Amino acid sequence: xxxxxxxxxxxxxxxxxxxxxxxxxxxxxxxxxxxxxxxxxxxxxxxxxxxxxxxxxxxxxxxxxxxxxxxxxxxxxxxxxxxxxxxxxxxxxxxxxxxxxxxxxxxxxxxxxxxxxxxxxxxxxxxxxxxxxxxxxxxxxxxxxxxxxxxxxxxxxxxxxxxxxxxxxxxxxxxxxxxxxxxxxxxxxxxxxxxxxxxxxxxxxxxxxxxxxxxxxxxxxxxxxxxxxxxxxxxxxxxxxxxxxxxxxxxxxxxxxxxxxxxxxxxxxxxxxxxxxxxxxxxxxxxxxxxxxxxxxxxxxxxxxxxxxxxxxxxxxxxxxxxxxxxxxxxxxxxxxxxxxxxxxxxxxxxxxxxxxxxxxxxxxxxxxxxxxxxxxxx
Amino acid sequence: xxxxxxxxxxxxxxxxxxxxxxxxxxxxxxxxxxxxxxxxxxxxxxxxxxxxxxxxxxxxxxxxxxxxxxxxxxxxxxxxxxxxxxxxxxxxxxxxxxxxxxxxxxxxxxxxxxxxxxxxxxxxxxxxxxxxxxxxxxxxxxxxxxxxxxxxxxxxxxxxxxxxxxxxxxxxxxxxxxxxxxxxxxxxxxxxxxxxxxxxxxxxxxxxxxxxxxxxxxxxxxxxxxxxxxxxxxxxxxxxxxxxxxxxxxxxxxxxxxxxxxxxxxxxxxxxxxxxxxxxxxxxxxxxxxxxxx
Numbered sequence: 289x290x291x292x293x294x295x296x297x298x299x300x301x302x303x304x305x306x307x308x309x310x311x312x313x314x315x316x317x318x319x320x321x322x323x324x325x326x327x328x329x330x331x332x333x334x335x336x337x338x339x340x341x342x343x344x345x346x347x348x349x350x351x352x353x354x355x356x357x358x359x360x361x362x363x364x365x366x367x368x369x370x371x372x373x374x375x376x377x378x379x380x381x382x383x384x385x386x387x388x389x390x391x392x393x394x395x396x397x398x399x400x401x402x403x404x405x406x407x408x409x410x411x412x413x414x415x416x417x418x419x420x421x422x423x424x425x426x427x428x429x430x431x432x433x434x435x436x437x438x439x440x441x442x443x444x445x446x447x448x449x450x451x452x453x454x455x456x457x458x459x460x461x462x463x464x465x466x467x468x469x470x471x472x473x474x475x476x477x478x479x480x481x482x483x484x485x486x487x488x489x490x491x492x493x494x495x496x497x498x499x500x501x502x503x504x505x506x507x508x509x510x511x512x513x514x515x516x517x518x519x520x521x522x523x524x525x526x527x528x529x530x531x532x533x534x535x536x537x538x539x540x541x542x543x544x545x546x547x548x549x550x551x552x553x554x555x556x557x558x559x560x561x562x563x564x565x566x567x568x569x570x571x572x573x574x575x576x577x578x579x580x581x582x583x584x585x586x587x588x589x590x591x592x593x594x595x596x597x598x599x600x601x602x603x604x605x606x607x608x609x610x611x612x613x614x615x616x617x618x619x620x621x622x623x624x625x626x627x628x629x630x631x632x633x634x635x636x637x638x639x640x641x642x643x644x645x646x647x648x649x650x651x652x653x654x655x656x657x658x659x660x661x662x663x664x665x666x667x
Numbered sequence: 668x669x670x671x672x673x674x675x676x677x678x679x680x681x682x683x684x685x686x687x688x689x690x691x692x693x694x695x696x697x698x699x700x701x702x703x704x705x706x707x708x709x710x711x712x713x714x715x716x717x718x719x720x721x722x723x724x725x726x727x728x729x730x731x732x733x734x735x736x737x738x739x740x741x742x743x744x745x746x747x748x749x750x751x752x753x754x755x756x757x758x759x760x761x762x763x764x765x766x767x768x769x770x771x772x773x774x775x776x777x778x779x780x781x782x783x784x785x786x787x788x789x790x791x792x793x794x795x796x797x798x799x800x801x802x803x804x805x806x807x808x809x810x811x812x813x814x815x816x817x818x819x820x821x822x823x824x825x826x827x828x829x830x831x832x833x834x835x836x837x838x839x840x841x842x843x844x845x846x847x848x849x850x851x852x853x854x855x856x857x858x859x860x861x862x863x864x865x866x867x868x869x870x871x872x873x874x875x876x877x878x879x880x881x882x883x884x885x886x887x888x889x890x891x892x893x894x895x896x897x898x899x900x901x902x903x904x905x906x907x908x909x910x911x912x913x914x915x916x917x918x919x920x921x922x923x924x925x926x927x928x929x930x931x932x933x934x935x936x937x938x939x940x941x942x943x944x945x946x947x948x949x950x951x952x953x954x955x956x957x958x959x960x961x
Contacts, residue, residue: 356868357867384868384869391864393865408869
């Protein structure tokens with residue numbers, strides 16, 4: 289058996305010498321009085337799978353349309369490969385887009401849809417044929433080449449749209465909610481297919497989505513956006529484990545947020561959150577805190593252990609009452625009201641059958657978690 | 668079969684039978700008859716009281732004389748040809764005038780579209796006859812158009828437009844424009860805007876995007892509009908007789924003259940039957956086009 293050396297981790301954003309493919313420099317976009325994107329700075333590197341994540345109206349689609357050339361920035365500059373792209377019309381940019389509605393040409397067959405861009409580029413017949421067939425193989429559409437878009441399924445249409453936008457071999461591919469129209473199961477399969485194709489072609493992908501799971505699955509880095517600003521740009525793991533604000537913590541995954549105040553500050557911090565309750569002991573993770581500062585303590589449900597008694601190895605333990613149980617099969621979510629009034633979510637894996645029936649509504653339980661489990665957020 | 672279903676199916680057939688087949692058979696019968704100085708002005712007439720012999724005599728009296736006559740006098744085939752030429756040219760002109768209007772409507776802001784649609788339909792609320800008459804006032808040598816052109820110095824002698832084929836084209840384009848605009852608008856309006864963005868993204872300019880995407884997608888609307896204009900203009904009578912003067916030859920006018928000036932009902936009926944046959948061909952083509960797009 290041949291053993292491959294482990295590939296170096298792909299992290300050009302940590303390399304100061306790396307040249308970004310795209311650079312947003314103080315980009316602002318206004319529509320009348322409405323500011324869709326506000327003073328945004330961002331670097332995206334070659335071969336990245338970059339996700340723009342945010343609720344609708346956060347400016348992520350505007351950002352993408354500026355890259356495609358359908359909108360021009362009101363202020364600031366977008367650099368693509370060292371070139372200011374503001375004066376370049378969409379049909380001259382080395383950028384292609386996969387539309388949310390797929391925007392397949394209904395009067396053309398799958399084959400002709402994929403060939404559309406190549407023909408406009410004036411490629412000769414043989415080149416067009418070879419490239420279209422390559423794209424058909426890549427997206428496993430060979431046997432549907434002669435069909436019209438309305439004669440194939442939603443998942444196949446999605447692949448045609450992808451093949452068509454990749455056919456010209458763009459430097460940058462933009463994907464606008466590419467999987468939004470697919471059902472859940474198909475969406476999950478397609479996510480992996482997308483990652484596979486991205487790796488095979490080596491194209492830089494920028495995906496816009498409001499589905500955090502999708503962004504976390506496919507992306508090398510995720511930018512969480514809100515109201516025209518970037519809240520945090522980081523790897524999926526960092527976004528999840530060390531969010532920099534309540535907004536990010538809340539937007540990605542489940543979280544319980546406890547409001548408190550820094551009671552003691554050393555190597556560890558103590559967060560007092562209620563009169564008479566033992567403060568939460570936590571590592572600060574390098575956050576600049578001051579004694580007495582009011583803060584938010586964010587903890588993910590799966591980091592909390594639920595038991596009949598305090599967990600002996602965990603420094604934080606509080607007692608509460610179960611008010612709600614969500615049984616999801618693999619896991620159960622407990623909504624626990626602490627005696628001090630806060631609501632905390634805890635997640636337990638149902639490793640054994642019937643284990644879920646251990647606790648029920650109105651049971652008194654202990655919640656325990658370690659000093660590394662949560663993060664302290666200033667905002 | 669379910670009696671309610673039977674009634675439902677029978678209704679359109681009864682409609683066709685009463686309002687199309689029966690009148691057509693009557694016209695067909697008249698076209699096979701001979702002229703007579705009588706009321707009605709043709710013979711033989713159907714007389715059931717004479718019994719079996721009467722029926723035999725009736726069918727014996729029918730012949731194709733009138734259809735043969737249509738081929739002998741060159742007035743008829745010249746009129747058919749001229750009608751087809753005028754209808755075809757007018758249809759093309761209507762398309763040229765109507766497509767930009769339909770395109771502009773489909774690109775207008777959604778809140779404006781119902782208003783624009785209303786404006787297109789509005790002329791139908793007054794009589795077509797009056798609207799065609801109004802063109803006399805515009806086109807005649809001392810009419811508004813000539814006054815305007817003379818006043819602005821574009822021409823120094825009045826143009827004679829009225830009583831020419833140009834006036835007929837103007838009249839047909841004007842009258843049938845909504846029939847061209849509405850189906851084209853319908854096909855353009857449902858087009859997804861992102862298709863044009865996709866075309867641009869793949870290297871098209873605005874103009875090539877139009878010819879590669881917008882135009883092919885509006886083809887069903889163009890075909891429907893062309894048939895809706897061509898079919899009625901082929902048999903048009905009012906416009907050529909009001910605006911076209913004596914030199915414009917159209918089959919609708921010939922038909923009218925055979926009926927009302929010559930009182931030759933059998934020949935007029937024969938003209939009508941041939942006209943119908945000429946029309947059936949484009950109608951069938953139209954139907955097949957509709958089915959293919961369904």
